[in-house]
Amino acid sequence: MKLNGSQIVAEVLLENGVDTVFGYPGGTVLNIYDALYEYQDRIKHVITAHEQGAAHAADGYARATGKTGVVLATSGPGATNLVTGIATAYMDSVPMVAITGNVPRNLIGRDSFQEVYIAGITMPITKHNFVVRSIEDLAPTLRSAFAIASSGRPGPVLVDIPKDITAEVIEYEPAAKQVPEKKSYIDGDSLAKIAEVINKAEKPVMFIGGGAKTSGAGELIRNIVEKANIPVTHTIMATGLMRYDMPENLGILGMHGSVIANKAVDKADVVIAVGARFSDRVALSPGKFAKKATIIQIDIDQSEIDKNVKTDYNVIGDAETILANLEKLIVSAKHDAWFEELGSFMRGYPRSMGGDKLHPKDIMDILSDAAGENALYTTDVGQHQMWAAQYLHHVNANNFLTSGGLGTMGYGYGAAIGAAVGTGREHVFHITGDGSFHMNMNEACTAVSYNLPIITVIVNNEVLGMVRQWQTTFYGKRYAASEPERKTDYAKVAEGFGAKGYTCRTNEEFKAALEDAMKNGGPAWIECIVDREERVLPMIPAGGTADNIIYE
């Protein structure tokens, strides 16, 4: 079958089970869009307001569905606008294929209109990237891109295609999807030895990260934790992998983690890290992290072993496979004394800084109750993100999409669009702050065009809360550039976009707004006015330890 390069792009997408693409057209991808027009019965294209939104949408789609997200953009600014979205996916190990057009081959390297070397730009933020140099390479390159993106530790892959290649015609031979083998190899220290260490532990703690979620190891972790009576703590990336109300779940570890989780790791004699990379937001002082513990690390990426924190034992491979083997070697245990010791550190999150405005915890509680257990949430970055991580009633790790590694303000709306399109859920809840929301609120037009049931909850304290909180604590209340004095009328702007808008000052107003928005079904913005003095607590300052926790 003779096809042109653009039709081959569409065919390889179909080979890989892609039925949805997020993107934005432009000069060098016109041929590809012409093919998408032809294939519209099989491939749905979602146009966003901005390529960054499309990249976040592909990311949100991937996180919510477990499939590889695909984003398409034109050359030059189209491609550079993807950069933040690609980096976000890279830092959180999300499978994504980004396809960019480029100028025709005879114009490459001549500073042509909308020419940029996007492969060079994205080298450090992709798992791998390609420039397609001939039509013969096109299909094999795209196939490898999908295989690389989803195999091992997933990540984004970019494929840059010069425009003339998208018009060239060649014989197309269909190929089956390359299903990446689940990396089940086990390499490292012996599981028997590790099990022995765990079985002898008096104060064990399990510490789980995004890799545990990606691997699908949630159930095994639950089993092990229950069987051996091990308290478990998690990174932001593994939020929801253990139910929020599970007795063994100590909550988040690290900078804004719970007191009990941080104290537990500090006092533990054995720490078992699964799919976690000991980032600076978790191991704030790497030399003092779990200083009394024998540390066991399980990770699929060998470069994560000993990268930030020196471990005593490690196993490299798929967490689910490793834990399935380890589970058999772990004996039932009771650690009553250990739980009793930890109990003394059990203090809830400080409820509020006062004020008669809406309280962040109330917002998250009301939202959790209204949205129900299986609700899907996305967040932006800052205080609201931490409150959402701390207070929402998390029961499923695939239901909390947040930019953990890169910390991308403006991630949430695009991610919500991708999640809504990908899952077809009745509602998707996008929690944002007034700072983050100003970055990409333009995506409201996308939510309206496709009538996506995205309910945006804006936690509005009228300041850049996280920045301001640091200035309050560490910079003598010198609020440089964190109080922008914006006068945005969110309800009006929402209406201007064609969405519903609400403003809430009390719990009752918020409940009513949520109810109304959920009944209406379409996109809505609900502004919740909170006090600017609200802080995210507890907090361990950068470089600190469990001894430096700020409670209030």
Place this chain on the structure above:
Amino acid sequence: MDKKYISVLVKNHEGVLARLSSLFCQRGFNIDSLNVSATNDSSLSRVTITTSGSEEEIEQIIKQTKKLEEYVGIFELEPKDSLIRELLIIKIAQDAGNRSSLLELATIYNAKIIDISVGSIVFELAGKPAKIDSFIENLKIYDIMEMCRTGVTAIQRGNVKLVK
């Protein structure tokens, strides 16, 4: 700090050098020299890295490099089991006054004269990095007009073969 030598075999793809140097630069690895060369297998290149990084840093260099799609092999070269060589080309200002002493020095080091012009002489010296350092050191009393050294390239001693 002692210099360490790492040998990397990579697929000879476009952009592989950029990818390696981007990785080293991003992660802040201390690279003293980086030499890329063809091998007896035209699909592979050998990159020889000289670093004065710590053990931890070398471990990370190795682990991160292994993640590259073009990665084929990587190992640290133990100096006692390896042939580690570098090439120097150095141009010195010369006249009748210093010519004979320069030639004497070149003889001691076994350096080749590859150009002599009115006012300058160019030496070529291949050898272990320490020998090159020492030659340059001894030439410093003269006017060094320009010089370049290739960076280290190295292979293991004995019957080790290049295998993919």
